Amino acid sequence: MQIIKPDININFMGQRKLALVLSVIILAIGVASLFTRGINFGLDFTGGTLIEVGYPAAPELGDVRQALTDAGFDDFTVQTFGAARDIVVRMPADQDDESGADLSTQVLRALSAQEPGIELRRVEFVGPQVGQELAEQGGLAMLYALFGILLYVSFRFQWRFAVGAVAALVHDVLLVVGILSLFQVNFDLTVVAAILAVIGYSLNDTIVLYDRLRENFRIKRKGTPTELCNLSINQMLGRTLMTSLTTLLVLIALFYFGGEIIHAFAFTLIIGVIVGTYSSIYIAGNAAIILGVTKQDLMPVEKEGEDQPDMEVLPERFRGRQGT
């Protein structure tokens, strides 16, 4: 079976202005949401206490709240988690109270006084100091990853490609974070892991495209960089879509069957894979072209007596087309 025909020729580069406008619009929405709604940071970063309790039968949330109020708590939220029988109580970190770790014990006692049949499913307590450290580490990890990638791509390709790849990555991360903010997804450590995986995935796509672009630059005698870029994208289209499809399939399985805890993680990755696929088609190549990649940049250092790659002529259908 072959969905993408070998002679496919979509003028991706011709639509790049449209793509640019689309990217800018979504980015603007995302950034606006980041400023107005902010990120719904999870416990890992804000610090605080989370207690998940399983009830024998779905309780009235009002009753649960009442039980906690009666026990003397005032700053808390009560929500269901996945199923109606699972209740999550969240409490913010108390900067002054050193004994935050005991809070969960008291909450549990208050809840079991009201309904003895409850079962403790999960407690998470993160001290404010730890929360801050985790946030710093997460941010640092992302910067180091981007920097390491920049170095490797500069080394393997050329700095313009590296800048293009990183531009695509920054675009992806901003878009994903913007969408997470828009949907107010609970932003915890697993989401950071997911974003880093998105970086890895999107990069994978970009590198594959660059690799083909480099090859075409070397073996095609004719064609402007824009034409060659378009040719490369078309040649790789089948692969790009197939890999995205299989990855999306497993992610959807994870999203629907992986349970509530892994939800945000799977959601982030699904958004990331879609965005990453789009960006490696429209952004990565574009960025390199805009930065002025030329054939000379990618010519291998010629060695005497070594076989030169055979020169091919640019196929008819790609000639004379400017990417405007």
Added chain:
Amino acid sequence: MNRFPPWKYALLVIALGIGLVYSLPNLFGDDPAVQVSSLRGFELERDMPARIEAAMGNAGIEFDSIEFEPQRLLVRLGNVDRQARAADVLTDALGEDYVVALNLAPATPPWLRALRAEPMTLGLDLQGGVHFLMQVDMDTARTQQLERFVTQIRNLLRDEQIRYRSVRMDRNQIVTELRSVEDRERAMRVLGRQVEELVLETRDGSETFNIRASIDEDVLRDLQQTALRQNITTLRNRVNELGVSEPIIQQQGADRIVVQLPGVQDPARAKQVLGSTATVEYRGVDEQNDPFEAHRTGRVPPQSLLYFMRNGDPILLSRTVIASGDNLINAQAGFDSQTGAPNVVVSLDGPGARSMLEHTSQNVGNRMAVVFIEHRPEVREENGEEIHTTRRVEEVISAAVTREPFGGRFQTTGLGSATEASQLAMLLRAGALAAPMQIIEERTVGPSLGQDNIDQGFRSVIIGFILVLIVMAIYYKVFGLVANIALTVNLVLIVALLSLLGATLTLPGIAGIVLTVGMAVDANVLIYERIREELNNGNSPQAAIRAGYEKAFSTIADANVTTLIAAVVLFLFGTGPIKGFAVTLSLGIVTSMFTAIIGTRAVVHLIYGRKKRLKALAI
């Protein structure tokens, strides 16, 4: 013709064989078992297996096997019912000094265990349990240390009859105010000789001549490390009381300790037990009166107190405490340099050393005892309510004759064995003043959630996996099937590597495996698309296969190395859940490259390689 050199096939077969062997243990599940260990974390006695066999025989409980390691003993039982009965019987039979814990021991067959093949360990989020991150308060530890130095300096100056105005703490330094330059010079000489841990500096006050002393950086680091180690030792002792079968207690960073207690379902009790304290006291032995008589009649001489040795014998000790855990700096088990007999070398701080010297110079030939005092938390049921109390437990852990007067550094010999020496040192350290600790992170997962996580995790892996298999088979036909074989082998290899490395499988780890399954096909897709392209360019099938694999190689390598960079960064900076994800993702990248580049090519060559007149490929 496309053929592979035989060594590549050999490599594949070996990799597959190793993969199968080391992933196999994960299929066998667990045996219900009972684990016996010493309450204090000592090694078990050699006759323990025999004792347990006898106890089990008397109670008429059948068991599969007894495995003895010096640190612990494992009794495997056929079912959960027998496990519970065995635990009750052994708790009664062994008494208070041992911990009997329920355990699920991997049911790995002996021949696999001989190859060191073990199943993956499940993380706390999968098997349930408690995770604590404890912060050791190093500021307090340093202040305590400075206070000790203040006392020591005062005593030294007094001994040398140097008049001083004051010795006090000033933030992280000790300021000694003296009245004249001459006094200060003498004090500098004395302190420089006697207190090597301090860095001294002269500074003039408005009316006084001062010495500013701060703790040497290296010494400070050592002190912190010691404080941390002491806390870890104390925690180990505490955790043993909880009866956890496989606790993890590790240092993290410079001043933190991770405590993981798999299977513990009551975090409140765990917190209480971890928070309890212990100390030691040195007291002189009352040799004038008969302890047995005092015990029998209940008449204890007024200047003495009645204590009990670990073997149950009574002993009379003086009411005066010579030195306590606060004064103890370190206790180390070793061997006497002259006789080679096992010993414990103890160092005390200044005040402890002075009072020790005072006591020992008057009591040569008498015994001196060490009392271990512990506050054990207990839960009692009263009128249907749980009452949390602490019980003070005191026992004499050593009573040795003083041969000659000594001060701050001395050794205890005459210990039965090296084991006994290390036990004594361990108890002494546990009783030493440790820096205060605080829980700064807690993650508890109840058993039902753990099971849910396992079920959902595995279900999503299997569903995702099958979906990918179907798509690949439809889209790439024969080559798709080859890719599916590679994908399956890939999964086996990941599991084998995780088991071999002793990695812990967590829920994010499972997510990493799922993601790897999706991404692992990428290498295959790249190759197959390339082969299709080559075929469309009019190449012969054999040439297309060769060109496909060769040209796709650099792309695959570049793409995977960059993803690997992201995964490695994730591993280096991540904690807990992120690390688990990073490990499976990195392993997945490596194994998927191997299976896609070498594995599928080998199979493709087996299918098509020898056909000279190959017309078409099923791709």
